[in-house]
Amino acid sequence: MTVRAVLFDIGNVLVEWQPERFFDRVIGVDRSAAFFAAVPILEMNDRVDAGENFQDAVAGMILAHPNWTNELALWRDRWIEMASPAIDHSVRLLRALRCAGHPVFALSNFGNETFQIARLAYPFLDEFERRFISAELGMSKPDTAIYQRVEAECGIAQNALLFTDDRPENIAAARARGWQTHLFDGSDGWAARLVREGLLTLEAAQ
Incomplete structure (x- = not known):
């Protein structure tokens, strides 16, 4: 898909x-x-x-x-x-995806107050088309409800969503919903996955 x-x-x-x-x-x-x-x-x-x-x-x-x-x-x-420093290569990948015209969302367990602190330090957190933040929603990964909320609000087929997270339990919950997933263990591996999916060129993924 x-x-x-x-x-x-x-x-x-x-x-x-x-x-x-x-x-x-x-x-x-x-x-x-x-x-x-x-x-x-x-x-x-x-x-x-x-x-x-x-x-x-x-x-x-x-x-x-x-x-x-x-x-x-x-x-x-x-x-x-x-909560520092920023992972610069991952930030570049976020921006490259957006430049290529792909919708990019955040799905993160984060507090209301701490997220505001992070936004001041990291302006790229305002660059997502949509953000699904646990404290704002009153539900957290890996609970099924937060994945269902993403599906309902974005209106995209489950198997057309590609999600990266560093925690295996969060990835497993997304995969159980039919999402495509990538267990994050470094920006290089994530970049390679985005290239394999045809979302970025090799040059754009650097």
Whole structure:
């Protein structure tokens, strides 16, 4: 089936998302490991992606884990440093697809407040024809509902959608809906897939 729209995940596809790397650098590897072991911060992040207010979520964590107040304040105040840098080749691919006339959508688990922070840092996040952001929709990958929402709103046949994401469970859920998929493990592999699909020339995919 000819691809009629391409969907990008954002974290670790267009922008690196490496919170552990940030904390290793800022507070040291041992303290960082202890923080992630003691505080369910990634579970909190999932709740924010599902729609919980970012500031309120961090405040609640500080109340629950007062011994980690400084680290939680870092998560709140320096969040953008965890979501960095942009993956430049992937951004070029996004723009090349658009220049070639292909509809390009975002499908990403992201909080409302954190997405606004990211938009300021990364203007290319405003370059999609459509964005399907979990917190805005009140549903997250890999739940079936978010894929159904994409299908209903874009009106494109499921097997004409090509989706890339770095998480196998998100890819599996899309494939179960009949989407074409690409498990992202680097921009070079994604570029090669876009060329094989006839969406980009070799030159445009550089």
